[in-house]
Amino acid sequence: MPQPHLRTVVVLAAGEGKRMKSTLPKVLHPLLGRTLLGHVLSAAAPLAADRTVVVVGHGADQVRAHLAEIAPDATPVLQAEQLGTGHAVRIALNAVPDGAGTVVVINGDVPLLRPETVGALVTAHEEAAAAATVLAAEVPDPTGLGRIVRDADGRLEQIVEERDADAAQRAIREINAGIYAFDAARLRAALGKLSTDNDQGEEYLTDVFGLLRSAGEPVAVHVAVDHVETLGCNDRVELASLRRLLRDRVNEAWMRTGVSLLDPVTTWIDVTVALDRDAVIDQNTQLRGATVVGAGALVGPDVTLVDTIVGEGASVVRSHAVGAEVGAGASVGPYAYLRPAARLADKAKVGTFVEVKNSEIGAGSKVPHLTYVGDATIGEQSNIGAASVFVNYDGVNKHRTVIGSHARTGADNMFVAPVEVGDGAYTAAGSVIVDDVPPGAMGVARARQRNIEGWVVLRRAGTPAAEAAQRARGAQRSGDAKGASETGGTASDSEAMHGRAETVGGASGAGDTATE
Numbered sequence: 001m002p003q004p005h006l007r008t009v010v011v012l013a014a015g016e017g018k019r020m021k022s023t024l025p026k027v028l029h030p031l032l033g034r035t036l037l038g039h040v041l042s043a044a045a046p047l048a049a050d051r052t053v054v055v056v057g058h059g060a061d062q063v064r065a066h067l068a069e070i071a072p073d074a075t076p077v078l079q080a081e082q083l084g085t086g087h088a089v090r091i092a093l094n095a096v097p098d099g100a101g102t103v104v105v106i107n108g109d110v111p112l113l114r115p116e117t118v119g120a121l122v123t124a125h126e127e128a129a130a131a132a133t134v135l136a137a138e139v140p141d142p143t144g145l146g147r148i149v150r151d152a153d154g155r156l157e158q159i160v161e162e163r164d165a166d167a168a169q170r171a172i173r174e175i176n177a178g179i180y181a182f183d184a185a186r187l188r189a190a191l192g193k194l195s196t197d198n199d200q201g202e203e204y205l206t207d208v209f210g211l212l213r214s215a216g217e218p219v220a221v222h223v224a225v226d227h228v229e230t231l232g233c234n235d236r237v238e239l240a241s242l243r244r245l246l247r248d249r250v251n252e253a254w255m256r257t258g259v260s261l262l263d264p265v266t267t268w269i270d271v272t273v274a275l276d277r278d279a280v281i282d283q284n285t286q287l288r289g290a291t292v293v294g295a296g297a298l299v300g301p302d303v304t305l306v307d308t309i310v311g312e313g314a315s316v317v318r319s320h321a322v323g324a325e326v327g328a329g330a331s332v333g334p335y336a337y338l339r340p341a342a343r344l345a346d347k348a349k350v351g352t353f354v355e356v357k358n359s360e361i362g363a364g365s366k367v368p369h370l371t372y373v374g375d376a377t378i379g380e381q382s383n384i385g386a387a388s389v390f391v392n393y394d395g396v397n398k399h400r401t402v403i404g405s406h407a408r409t410g411a412d413n414m415f416v417a418p419v420e421v422g423d424g425a426y427t428a429a430g431s432v433i434v435d436d437v438p439p440g441a442m443g444v445a446r447a448r449q450r451n452i453e454g455w456v457v458l459r460r461a462g463t464p465a466a467e468a469a470q471r472a473r474g475a476q477r478s479g480d481a482k483g484a485s486e487t488g489g490t491a492s493d494s495e496a497m498h499g500r501a502e503t504v505g506g507a508s509g510a511g512d513t514a515t516e
């Protein structure tokens with residue numbers, strides 16, 4: 001649809017934000033998934049502006065780099081010296097070709113501004129063919145803000161900064177939100193007439209209103225329904241309070257779409273996250289970035305998900321995931337760590353004290369306990385025994401392990417990559433698997449157990465252990481223990497298991513100890 005008016009958005013983001021006491025420019029501080037600047041730009045996005053100019057100054061390089069990422073179409077314009085908001089807008093307009101239309105100016109530090117509100121401001125302004133319209137709000141505490149001074153008929157007379165205001169003006173609780181719509185031509189003309197005759201010696205954008213009014217031009221006030229949207233951010237205490245307000249807004253919106261939040265106060269959901277109906281988010285949970293939670297999934301308590309996709313009906317309990325995918329009906333945790341490119345297919349399980357990185361775990365496969373899976377592909381319906389390590393790193397390079405489908409690997413295995421365990425294969429508990437295990441084979445890679453009879457009585461005589469052993473064995477002659485120990489002592493290599501099929505009968509213990 002063609003715009004009736006050419007629209008230019010100007011975001012003021014050159015200020016230092018001294019009170020943040022930060023090396024990071026104020027507008028780059030994050031707030032539930034976007035920077036302050038990102039929030040402002042996304043509030044302005046539905047205006048479908050023909051051009052967007054961001055005035056940068058303090059930390060200009062950092063702000064430019066951020067803009068290139070989040071709003072590559074926006075034009076950064078440098079205001080080398082911060083000589084006031086009027087000066088900033090003048091510089092911004094110098095950088096865009098002359099033209100008619102509407103100029104929307106937004107302070108860079110009002111992250112709670114809603115698109116609907118800035119949209120309503122601009123529509124009201126354009127419909128009234130005003131020269132300038134300011135977004136105002138009635139606030140409980142106007143300290144530090146510019147006041148809206150109205151005449152006897154209730155029309156805007158001027159905007160006065162607190163430090164330039166008299167006592168009567170200071171008592172006004174209707175404030176300038178720092179968000180405006182202007183007719184481009186009349187704004188340009190008025191900007192040329194700004195003085196620095198004020199307490200800060202700056203060119204105030206707000207003086208444009210008094211100037212236009214004196215020239216008989218129509219200026220208007222658009223009052224925001226909810227003053228919270230106009231709250232600025234000047235220090236980290238305010239930032240924290242904005243974060244709580246935004247959290248409540250985001251949480252309420254999700255609950256209204258059919259998501260259960262069991263404890264909204266401890267649930268922090270970035271504005272960029274998507275949740276499906278009947279998802280249940282339990283307490284102390286942070287959902288960040290591009291995270292998506294499917295219908296009916298259960299997430300929490302005590303979960304952090306960053307850029308993670310959780311499928312329908314899956315559950316993630318007391319765990320941390322970054323850049324992972326959890327399939328439908330899959331189960332994660334408690335105490336799991338999913339790292340980038342950990343991909344669990346449908347109904348897979350990653351259990352307790354398990355870390356997974358850059359690995360696919362096939363449908364229905366389980367990694368239940370105390371295991372590291374790195375750079376691996378695990379087929380379907382396989383079970384990885386407890387306390388296993390996918391040994392992926394040779395000190396220089398990473399290598400992959402492939403486990404087939406319906407495999408059963410024993411507890412306490414090392415898979416020294418690159419290595420492959422075939423479909424339907426088993427491995428014995430305690431094995432260090434360095435060679436491929438063919439489909440259906442039992443891989444055994446461990447020394448066979450030998451018992452040195454009587455060792456404790458002989459070598460630890462007089463200890464409670466030795467006494468207990470003696471009691472258990474009844475009255476034994478010391479000669480028995482001695483003789484047995486000698487045979488045991490020489491039995492080493494000849495009795496070590498070499499993985500012969502028949503010795504594996506004993507290693508059916510592998511299956512026993514492979515936990516499910």
Ligand code: UD1
Pocket residue numbers: 012013014015016055057079081082083084085086087088107108109144145146147159160161175176177178203204205206232
């Ligand atoms: C401004 C308004 C005040 C309003 C308040 C709302 C003026 C003179 N006053 O005051 O009426 O109630 O916002 O929050 O405009 N900036 C630049 N270049 C500059 C100066 C500022 O880019 O030379 C940017 C800042 O980075 C900031 C915005 O403009 O994003 C507002 O500047 P700030 O110094 O915070 O103005 P306030 O004193 O808060």
Ligand code: MG
Pocket residue numbers: 109232234
């Ligand atoms: Mg301010």
